[in-house]
């Protein structure tokens with residue numbers, strides 16, 4: 291068992307409201323990612339679950355039992371800190387052994403567990419070194435090993451891959467997913483990297499300014515963002531948002547363009563809206579029944595694809611195209627739009643209007 | 649005394665700095681600099697030198713006019729007199745040195761044992777009105793001892809702590825605790841709280857986390873702080889003079905001062921006991937000089 295349930299967490303630091311009613315339900319055995327920009331309250335959320343932060347309000351339940359007042363030790367969790375927090379005076383071996391020592395395992399158990407962990411994370415050579423003699427990637431592995439050496443209720447990980455270079459980060463992503471699957475344990479994993487979140491998570495909670503914006507599977511948050519902010523935060527290149535209004539059976543843009551109004555939207559005529567279009571739902575190469583005209587603004591070749599910036603009125607649309615696409619800035623273009631996959635948001639509240647009719 | 653400690657500190661720190669040759673654009677020290685430093689050194693060191701000379705001169709050389717700088721007879725009689733009474737037993741001065749060791753040592757240990765956990769608590773926990781509390785704690789040091797010695801004398805008389813080593817130990821500890829809290833809070837602030845957080849998740853209690861993971865990192869800071877506290881207690885004169893009277897309780901500073909006056913003053917004995925008094929602190933400061941530098945350059949602690 292390893293369910294983690296945080297309900298209505300509130301925490302302020304002086305004037306800063308770090309957590310403003312955060313509620314998360316982490317099912318047993320899931321890889322649960324908390325995604326948000328820096329300062330969103332991700333670390334504070336994890337520390338609250340771990341019992342390191344005294345809450346202003348809210349409760350933490352572990353395996354269904356109220357643990358709000360429990361000491362960190364009693365909660366039976368393991369955590370990888372954003373700063374790693376490796377003990378500077380202790381060797382790598384002693385660092386990894388620490389959770390077992392604290393819980394009075396026998397010397398032989400400790401030795402075999404540390405060996406198992408150092409094989410798993412390829413740090414056998416480092417066991418007698420001290421943290422100051424390690425590179426960032428090595429420290430990060432040691433921090434992971436210290437967390438994974440025990441079988442706690444759940445693992446809490448605070449941006450464990452952020453400080454690694456890209457190649458190592460991608461490798462470790464796969465590695466961590468593999469470890470998660472082989473352990474079958476509950477992971478609460480914090481990151482500010484949406485690629486990491488989408489590629490690793492069973493479920494993602496998106497956090498902004500101490501509030502949960504949306505919880506769902508990676509597909510759900512990508513395909514059906516709850517609001518304009520989530521739509522903009524998840525996805526690369528970012529979603530293009532065009533200001534418009536509904537008028538009868540048409541959407542009329544601020545720059546004068548019109549598109550057929552999607553059947554599923556509930557917005558009444560005249561309400562200020564934002565039309566959200568993802569790069570892969572737009573095309574400059576095919577002709578569709580709905581299209582926008584604009585001029586080529588710039589090309590961004592990314593190897594496997596090229597992102598074409600198209601200016602429509604005063605706004606820029608990001609369009610995904612094949613890497614072979616060419617063009618000169620200023621050239622007139624038609625962008626075909628897959629309206630079935632478009633998103634509509636209320637320009638005032640930012641909330642999605644797409645759910646109802648789909 | 650304070651001068652000697654400063655010297656111990658600066659001698660130590662000079663070694664860690666850039667060599668003098670590079671400091672002045674490769675030309676070495678200028679003539680003027682050397683001259684000024686020499687004058688300063690002579691002014692500072694002459695009394696110390698004279699004290700040492702006097703302590704090893706025969707009495708007739710001590711009182712010789714004009715004063716003898718070089719051609720005097722060396723004797724260790726004065727040092728013998730510091731420790732051995734004329735009747736062959738222990739001298740009153742040697743008892744007072746022992747008292748000083750006990751009073752300074754115990755009061756320093758007490759101040760450290762009380763001050764370090766307090767500093768940790770002030771650093772780690774959200775304490776109500778923390779700044780006001782810390783200011784209040786520091787403000788107890790604003791009063792010079794002479795100002796508070798009369799009220800303390802009266803209070804001590806009520807509770808029977810006059811002419812009592814415990815009385816001195818308590819007052820010295822009370823004076824050193826605020827200093828210890830302030831010094832140590834700086835050192836604790838330097839140690840990331842996350843080591844303790846990690847230890848608590850490992851399964852240790854908060855106090856175990858402090859003792860096993862933070863305390864070892866504080867040792868240099870504790871050493872520096874304790875040396876300063878020790879020097880304060882060792883040198884303290886006002887309280888010792890007012891609150892003690894008998895030879896068996898008195899500490900060295902009033903005992904040495906008591907040698908001066910009367911019809912004749914045995915300057916050789918005064919000088920020898922002053923040297924003996926100065927030595928332990930010099931030796932101690934020398935031994936922990938690295939930590940002392942860490943202490944005076946707060947914030948430069950290695951993690």
Ligand SMILES: Nc1ncnc2c1ncn2[C@@H]1O[C@H](COP(=O)(O)OP(=O)(O)O)[C@@H](O)[C@H]1O
Pocket residue numbers: 303306307308326327328329330331332333334335
């Ligand atoms: N100990 C603290 N003291 C004061 N402010 C804090 C503290 N910890 C976090 N905060 C503030 O709370 C907000 C959320 O912080 P954090 O949880 O660390 O965000 P994240 O991990 O998502 O980057 C930030 O504005 C941060 O400045």
Ligand SMILES: [Mg+2]
Pocket residue numbers: 329332333334372448
């Ligand atoms: Mg963080």
